[in-house]
Amino acid sequence: MSEFASLFTTATYITLSVEFFFGFALGYFLGRLVKALIGLMVISFVGVLVNFSQFVAISDAVVQQLGISPAQFVNVVGVIMLFLGLTVIIPLALGLVLGYLIGR
Numbered sequence: 001m002s003e004f005a006s007l008f009t010t011a012t013y014i015t016l017s018v019e020f021f022f023g024f025a026l027g028y029f030l031g032r033l034v035k036a037l038i039g040l041m042v043i044s045f046v047g048v049l050v051n052f053s054q055f056v057a058i059s060d061a062v063v064q065q066l067g068i069s070p071a072q073f074v075n076v077v078g079v080i081m082l083f084l085g086l087t088v089i090i091p092l093a094l095g096l097v098l099g100y101l102i103g104r
Contacts, residue, residue: 051088 063073 047092051084 059073063070
């Protein structure tokens, strides 16, 4: 027992206390980060659902208005998806970066 007594000095207790505090702080911020990431995933999922529901709602009307077959509509959708990728993803990414810069 005497060989272990030298391990439990004041410096050891201070080091263990500081390490515990750092671990607690890491866990606290990790918990907040997980909540924020879950919130971001929910917001992204709702955004995808809104875009998908909008697409489903207007697809029949577009086919009727353009007077094209559903096969031709698929080709048109490819072009539209490219356009939406540029008009949705870029503003979303810019908003994400700007929100991060303001929020930090």
